[in-house]
Amino acid sequence: MKDEKGILFILSGPSGVGKGTVRKALFDQDPDLAYSISVTTRPSREGEKDGVDYFFKAKEDVLKMIEQGELIEYAEYVGNYYGTPKAYVEQTLEEGRDVFLEIEVQGAMQVKENFPEGVFIFLFPPSLEELKNRIINRGTETEDLVRNRLLEAKKEIDMMDAYDYVVVNDDIENAVSRIESIVISEHCKRERIASQYKKAIGSVEL
Numbered sequence: 001m002k003d004e005k006g007i008l009f010i011l012s013g014p015s016g017v018g019k020g021t022v023r024k025a026l027f028d029q030d031p032d033l034a035y036s037i038s039v040t041t042r043p044s045r046e047g048e049k050d051g052v053d054y055f056f057k058a059k060e061d062v063l064k065m066i067e068q069g070e071l072i073e074y075a076e077y078v079g080n081y082y083g084t085p086k087a088y089v090e091q092t093l094e095e096g097r098d099v100f101l102e103i104e105v106q107g108a109m110q111v112k113e114n115f116p117e118g119v120f121i122f123l124f125p126p127s128l129e130e131l132k133n134r135i136i137n138r139g140t141e142t143e144d145l146v147r148n149r150l151l152e153a154k155k156e157i158d159m160m161d162a163y164d165y166v167v168v169n170d171d172i173e174n175a176v177s178r179i180e181s182i183v184i185s186e187h188c189k190r191e192r193i194a195s196q197y198k199k200a201i202g203s204v205e206l
């Protein structure tokens with residue numbers, strides 16, 4: 001186990017902006033990062049695997065997890081529940097590994113209350129037109145769901161000021177390198193705070 005705890009990074013942004021794509025590319029470059037797999041009541045999409053993309057659950061199972069305090073946060077988003085299991089996040093941070101949550105805004109605001117030291121990153125589309133194209137071209141949503149997700153997108157963008165960083169996903173490589181810089185910079189900040197703390201302790205006469 002490392003001395004220092006890992007850092008919790010929260011990645012949000014409207015549906016279709018590219019959170020999953022950018023996060024996977026970031027993780028390919030840095031295998032030390034840990035991804036928190038969420039629970040959801042949403043049916044799996046073609047190619048998605050239980051225990052890899054999500055833990056796919058029945059609604060009553062997610063409600064039970066909520067009742068038993070097993071989730072750090074949860075939200076109802078476009079007709080389905082999504083939530084972050086607490087045990088994995090807490091244990092992995094304790095082991096000194098950085099953990100990424102990829103979650104929508106209502107859930108992120110709950111995390112902010114319980115983990116104010118978390119680093120909140122909002123992924124932003126180059127334009128609303130491009131966002132719409134990405135979500136349509138992904139081909140996973142019905143026309144109705146695309147519309148509902150775009151309505152949510154407007155509300156999510158209104159919450160962007162609550163985040164520490166805004167990263168534009170114009171190009172996957174650029175977005176990944178901006179997020180990598182944030183990860184490095186947050187580690188440097190904490191190292192500086194730790195060294196100031198050690199210096200202060202060292203100067204106290206016992």
Ligand SMILES: Nc1ncnc2c1ncn2[C@@H]1O[C@H](COP(=O)(O)OP(=O)(O)OP(=O)(O)O)[C@@H](O)[C@H]1O
Pocket residue numbers: 013014015016017018019020021022134135137138169170171172
């Ligand atoms: N920078 C980019 N340029 C062009 N297309 C992109 C870019 N980033 C992601 N995409 C494409 O946009 C679509 C949506 O990406 P992705 O599924 O990663 O979004 P998401 O934010 O995770 O969505 P959701 O919140 O709905 O899960 C995908 O088809 C992906 O290939």
Ligand SMILES: Nc1nc2c(ncn2[C@@H]2O[C@H](COP(=O)(O)O)[C@@H](O)[C@H]2O)c(=O)[nH]1
Pocket residue numbers: 013014015019038039042073074075077082083084102103104105106107108
């Ligand atoms: N509050 C939470 N939001 C989550 C979680 N896991 C995923 N999400 C977000 O939900 C939407 C829709 O996801 P999709 O896979 O159906 O496209 C998207 O913004 C995800 O980031 C979670 O645990 N809690």
